[in-house]
Amino acid sequence: MTVPEDIYEITNPKDISSLKRALVNRLIYSIGKDPVETQERDWFFALAYVVRDLLTLRWMESMRRYYLQDAKRVYYLSMEFLIGRALGNSLLNIGCYDEFKLVLEDVGLDLEELAETEEEAALGNGGLGRLAACYLDSLATLRLPGFGYGIHYDYGMFSQRIEDGYQIEHPENWLRYGNPWEFPRPDVLYRVQFRGHVVECPNADGKRRYRWIDTEDVMAMAYDIPVPGYGGETVNNLRLWAAKASRDFELKYFNEGNYIKAVEEKTQSENLSKVLYPDDTTQMGRELRLKQEYFFVSASLQDILKKFRIDQRDFSDLPQEVAIQLNDTHPSVAIPELMRILLDEHQVPWDDAWAITVRTFSYTNHTLLPEALEVWSVRLFEELLPRHLQIIYEINHRFLTEVGERFPGDMGLIQRVSIIDEERGKRVRMAHLAIIGSHKVNGVAALHTRLMRTTIFRDFARIFPDRFVSITNGITPRRWLNQANRGLAKLITETIGPGWVTDLERLRQLAAMADEAEFRARFRAVKSANKQHLASLIAKRLNIGIDPASLFDVQIKRMHEYKRQLLNLLHVITRYNRLRAGLSQDMVPRTVIFGGKAAPGYHAAKLVIKLINDVSKVIGRDSTVAGLLKVVFVPDYNVSRAMEIMPAVELSEQISTAGMEASGTGNMKMAVNGAITIGTLDGANIEIREKVGEKNIFIFGHTAEQLDEMRRGGYDAWRFYYDNEELKLALDMISTGYFSPDEQDRFKPLIDSLLREGDRFAILADYESYIACQEEVDRLYLDSETWTRKAILNVAHSGWFSSDRAVREYAERIWNTPI
Ligand code: B1N
Numbered sequence: 001m002t003v004p005e006d007i008y009e010i011t012n013p014k015d016i017s018s019l020k021r022a023l024v025n026r027l028i029y030s031i032g033k034d035p036v037e038t039q040e041r042d043w044f045f046a047l048a049y050v051v052r053d054l055l056t057l058r059w060m061e062s063m064r065r066y067y068l069q070d071a072k073r074v075y076y077l078s079m080e081f082l083i084g085r086a087l088g089n090s091l092l093n094i095g096c097y098d099e100f101k102l103v104l105e106d107v108g109l110d111l112e113e114l115a116e117t118e119e120e121a122a123l124g125n126g127g128l129g130r131l132a133a134c135y136l137d138s139l140a141t142l143r144l145p146g147f148g149y150g151i152h153y154d155y156g157m158f159s160q161r162i163e164d165g166y167q168i169e170h171p172e173n174w175l176r177y178g179n180p181w182e183f184p185r186p187d188v189l190y191r192v193q194f195r196g197h198v199v200e201c202p203n204a205d206g207k208r209r210y211r212w213i214d215t216e217d218v219m220a221m222a223y224d225i226p227v228p229g230y231g232g233e234t235v236n237n238l239r240l241w242a243a244k245a246s247r248d249f250e251l252k253y254f255n256e257g258n259y260i261k262a263v264e265e266k267t268q269s270e271n272l273s274k275v276l277y278p279d280d281t282t283q284m285g286r287e288l289r290l291k292q293e294y295f296f297v298s299a300s301l302q303d304i305l306k307k308f309r310i311d312q313r314d315f316s317d318l319p320q321e322v323a324i325q326l327n328d329t330h331p332s333v334a335i336p337e338l339m340r341i342l343l344d345e346h347q348v349p350w351d352d353a354w355a356i357t358v359r360t361f362s363y364t365n366h367t368l369l370p371e372a373l374e375v376w377s378v379r380l381f382e383e384l385l386p387r388h389l390q391i392i393y394e395i396n397h398r399f400l401t402e403v404g405e406r407f408p409g410d411m412g413l414i415q416r417v418s419i420i421d422e423e424r425g426k427r428v429r430m431a432h433l434a435i436i437g438s439h440k441v442n443g444v445a446a447l448h449t450r451l452m453r454t455t456i457f458r459d460f461a462r463i464f465p466d467r468f469v470s471i472t473n474g475i476t477p478r479r480w481l482n483q484a485n486r487g488l489a490k491l492i493t494e495t496i497g498p499g500w501v502t503d504l505e506r507l508r509q510l511a512a513m514a515d516e517a518e519f520r521a522r523f524r525a526v527k528s529a530n531k532q533h534l535a536s537l538i539a540k541r542l543n544i545g546i547d548p549a550s551l552f553d554v555q556i557k558r559m560h561e562y563k564r565q566l567l568n569l570l571h572v573i574t575r576y577n578r579l580r581a582g583l584s585q586d587m588v589p590r591t592v593i594f595g596g597k598a599a600p601g602y603h604a605a606k607l608v609i610k611l612i613n614d615v616s617k618v619i620g621r622d623s624t625v626a627g628l629l630k631v632v633f634v635p636d637y638n639v640s641r642a643m644e645i646m647p648a649v650e651l652s653e654q655i656s657t658a659g660m661e662a663s664g665t666g667n668m669k670m671a672v673n674g675a676i677t678i679g680t681l682d683g684a685n686i687e688i689r690e691k692v693g694e695k696n697i698f699i700f701g702h703t704a705e706q707l708d709e710m711r712r713g714g715y716d717a718w719r720f721y722y723d724n725e726e727l728k729l730a731l732d733m734i735s736t737g738y739f740s741p742d743e744q745d746r747f748k749p750l751i752d753s754l755l756r757e758g759d760r761f762a763i764l765a766d767y768e769s770y771i772a773c774q775e776e777v778d779r780l781y782l783d784s785e786t787w788t789r790k791a792i793l794n795v796a797h798s799g800w801f802s803s804d805r806a807v808r809e810y811a812e813r814i815w816n817t818p819i
Pocket of ligand 1: 125127128131277279280281282283366367372444473661662663664665683
């Protein structure tokens with residue numbers, strides 16, 4: 001059947017009265033509420049359903065268009081999609097924000113307030129998951145057939161509460177009231193196998209064939225979430241898989257008359273998609289995690305191949321029709337899985353199957369930290385995925401044979417590049433598998449890619465010189481500027497027109513405006529309003545008063561030692577000491593804001609949260625620094641909090657140990673919102689400096705190379721301690737309980753890590769130049785015109801950090817789907 005023309009309930013999305021009719025219809029017929037007796041949440045759901053309706057037809061049109069164009073499809077496989085709230089973003093993307101605002105006013109409601117009732121989809125940890133969400137937005141905006149595949153977690157990122165200064169994790173049941181954006185698809189169901197064993201069966205053609213049998217199976221059920229591009233023309237799809245028990249479990253026990261056992265088993269297998277692992281840049285070698293990885297990979301590949309086979313094409317066409325991007329190694333079991341399907345289920349010969357696989361996959365590496373590189377014990381792999389382990393051995397064998405032929409006699413090389421790590425118990429190195437099984441491997445910033453090629457993957461860069469490419473991360477200007485910072489967005493549009501929303505490089509036109517006093521005043525007024533807004537939120541929620549006229553100095557990101565929140569604190573303490581010593585004349589009043597979650601088992605990171613809160617308390621109670629210094633820890637940092645804070649930031653803290661932050665993306669968000677960065681030469685900070693100009697950024701600290709050299713010569717932590725009195729004082733205050741009189745050695749582990757355990761993150765080495773750099777920040781802030789000028793230039797030169805640019809690069813250089 002073709003879709004009848006008159007199916008549209010809303011014939012004109014600009015027609016307020018038809019929008020209102022649709023809204024009230026939804027409230028009555030979909031929510032089942034009498035308009036005279038409603039709660040705010042009812043209206044939110046009604047509105048979300050109306051918006052989803054508007055998306056749905058465009059979504060079907062997009063799918064039809066792709067089908068007719070026979071366009072090559074891009075699949076983004078990711079364990080994480082940190083989407084955040086969808087209402088405001090969808091309304092702005094389809095261009096109906098103001099219209100719905102009026103409709104709601106008409107029924108006595110405020111759209112912004114209503115939007116706050118939406119639970120956020122926090123299906124990710126941090127940068128990696130948020131990047132995936134930004135890329136989905138850009139894929140749709142660029143009208144590319146790009147689809148996300150991930151896991152439909154019941155519990156996403158935990159919510160963080162602060163009790164007595166400590167982080168307490170609470171589960172966040174975001175699906176409690178249902179998710180109005182998703183379409184459950186009980187008919188899209190795939191069987192995913194686990195365990196069992198492999199048998200070799202004789203084949204008529206004399207070739208060996210393998211069958212994976214006696215498996216324990218789980219079903220994957222699809223949930224579809226529409227992803228609207230800007231302008232509303234294209235709507236793509238994010239498909240998330242939820243685990244459902246297979247009927248086999250039930251039947252087995254039902255037949256034995258054991259009803260309770262049957263239900264118990266059902267719950268157990270459905271646990272698979274229950275919860276997101278809250279570990280950012282660390283690996284937890286847990287069985288459930290490997291099961292999650294294979295679960296969503298297996299379902300996604302079955303789905304991808306089902307669509308591909310619709311036209312009965314030959315598998316050798318797969319790389320022309322399909323590109324699959326692996327977001328880190330988390331989905332890299334897709335490589336042996338595709339091989340298994342081709343070999344065992346379709347009898348494709350090995351060499352053909354391998355050529356297809358390598359040309360289809362590409363892999364993004366997001367970190368060089370050894371603790372984040374995924375390895376799985378061979379034993380666990382064998383237990384859960386015996387056939388995949390066999391295939392991995394065969395991939396490895398063939399690869400190592402080839403390497404042996406190309407580099408004869410180099411046994412060290414063979415050991416280093418092998419997929420199997422033979423030291424410390426046999427383990428499967430997923431990064432090696434991902435590199436060997438992909439045609440392109442990309443790093444996420446220039447430095448990161450260079451380090452990847454010269455350090456951890458040096459051998460692979462020699463073996464596959466053309467495989468490694470650099471694509472610097474990007475952020476979507478729709479959410480991070482147009483939506484989050486309405487004031488600045490309006491000012492920009494009034495100045496250069498609306499084109500920047502889909503062509504962020506146009507911000508460059510603002511550069512000339514930086515020299516105009518009137519524009520600077522308007523820009524300052526926007527920033528000032530944003531700061532006041534944030535101050536009022538902090539007052540309302542945390543009952544803390546902050547001075548909107550003070551410099552807003554902000555570090556918001558996951559809590560991790562390499563991100564060095566502790567270095568920031570050492571500056572705060574030093575500043576406090578200087579103020580108390582009466583040296584306030586050169587210092588501007590500052591509000592230092594922190595926000596971020598620590599992995600629940602990461603003790604050092606959690607202790608830093610406690611230290612921030614203890615320092616905040618001591619400083620907050622000291623009347624001698626009142627009005628001059630304040631420290632605030634914003635609890636439960638998430639996408640919504642980020643959208644509130646980013647527009648108000650003046651100083652963006654990007655102070656990771658050089659060589660350790662692969663890229664960073666918060667750095668880009670703050671720059672485009674008119675903050676000035678204080679940072680190390682790390683990750684994308686280097687490219688930010690290149691774009692905004694070195695006069696418009698504060699750079700300090702050792703470079704990655706300098707740190708490397710320093711470590712080779714022997715790092716002497718104590719020397720930094722004894723050579724700098726202010727550093728010594730700050731450390732002594734922490735270690736002698738100045739901030740923790742109730743428990744003097746509370747922070748001993750932190751101090752020990754710096755002085756006795758080698759200061760792995762070079763906090764002491766960078767302290768002095770950080771403090772000096774912060775002095776420069778104060779000097780500049782006193783000159784408000786010059787500060788504003790530099791802030792404007794940051795906005796003007798941030799266009800390159802749009803995720804549209806990044807996705808275009810993937811399309812051209814990796815997926816071969818040029819736009
Ligand atoms: O990915 C971001 C980068 O901007 C950040 O610099 C980088 O730290 C981040 C295991 C990770 N790398 N690795 C992870 C997340 C979850 C997990 O279970 C590792 N996250 C990053 C985007 O490129």
